[in-house]
Amino acid sequence: MNTKYKFFISCEEAKHICDKTQYGEASFWEKVKLNVRLSWCRFTRAYSSDNNKLTKLLKKSNIDAIEQDKKDEMHRKLQEEMSKY
Amino acid sequence: MPNNQLDPNKWITRYADYLFNYTIVRVKDRETAEDLVQETFFAGLKSMANFKGEASERTWLISILKRKIIDYYRKINSKKGQAEVRINYNSDTESEGDWLEERVADGYDKNAEDQIQNEELGLAIEDCIDKLPEKQAKIFKMKTILGYDTETICNELNITASNLWVIIHRARTALSGCLEQNWY
Numbered sequence: 165m166n167t168k169y170k171f172f173i174s175c176e177e178a179k180h181i182c183d184k185t186q187y188g189e190a191s192f193w194e195k196v197k198l199n200v201r202l203s204w205c206r207f208t209r210a211y212s213s214d215n216n217k218l219t220k221l222l223k224k225s226n227i228d229a230i231e232q233d234k235k236d237e238m239h240r241k242l243q244e245e246m247s248k249y
Numbered sequence: 250m251p252n253n254q255l256d257p258n259k260w261i262t263r264y265a266d267y268l269f270n271y272t273i274v275r276v277k278d279r280e281t282a283e284d285l286v287q288e289t290f291f292a293g294l295k296s297m298a299n300f301k302g303e304a305s306e307r308t309w310l311i312s313i314l315k316r317k318i319i320d321y322y323r324k325i326n327s328k329k330g331q332a333e334v335r336i337n338y339n340s341d342t343e344s345e346g347d348w349l350e351e352r353v354a355d356g357y358d359k360n361a362e363d364q365i366q367n368e369e370l371g372l373a374i375e376d377c378i379d380k381l382p383e384k385q386a387k388i389f390k391m392k393t394i395l396g397y398d399t400e401t402i403c404n405e406l407n408i409t410a411s412n413l414w415v416i417i418h419r420a421r422t423a424l425s426g427c428l429e430q431n432w433y
Binding site for chain 2: 179180183184186187189214215217218221222224225226227228229230231232234235238239241242243245246249
């Protein structure tokens, strides 16, 4: 593959890498490519800024959730209880 | 006009996390919070006949939950009342120094106002997650809030990694838009 194509990525791919970055799953090379794209594409920049904002808000809110297994168990118990009525 | 109806089959998927987040900031203990949420659903089931349909299902469940939380505190307080009350300057005997400096509040600690704002933010986010399609919401929560590995989620739900990322992307875009309207 031509180096030029390795270096320049599509907007879709940039968004995908940006999503992965939010979960700390982007590789070093992917981050380089994302930053190149960020330097000239304002759509990617807007997406990236919204995405970072969302991650910060999620962290700040301390939002929590019940584990899936526990939820399944709760559902089962509720169904049991429902059958009594 | 009564137009809201109850559908207990969907309670867990729709409201369990919302009620849980409402509870966890008030009782600070996961297990207790989970129990209180479960009890709320049971109590809801029992008093379904009293639901007039004026409020939304969730508002009605929250009103039951509030009473459950109050009951919980009443119960632990009555237990405390029976115990011997001791007041010490410092219960921790291992601390060095013996002056009040140690007791001064930490200025960098979260203050009450911050906490209230964070709770509201949490519920606003939960509201926005509620608006996502069920599968998207489930995957987003597993990945982002519970912090499961991509691989674990893919195995459990039988989807491919690229599938997962597409769903995450859609969920994040929708959430950003929703919070843009309701929070900023």
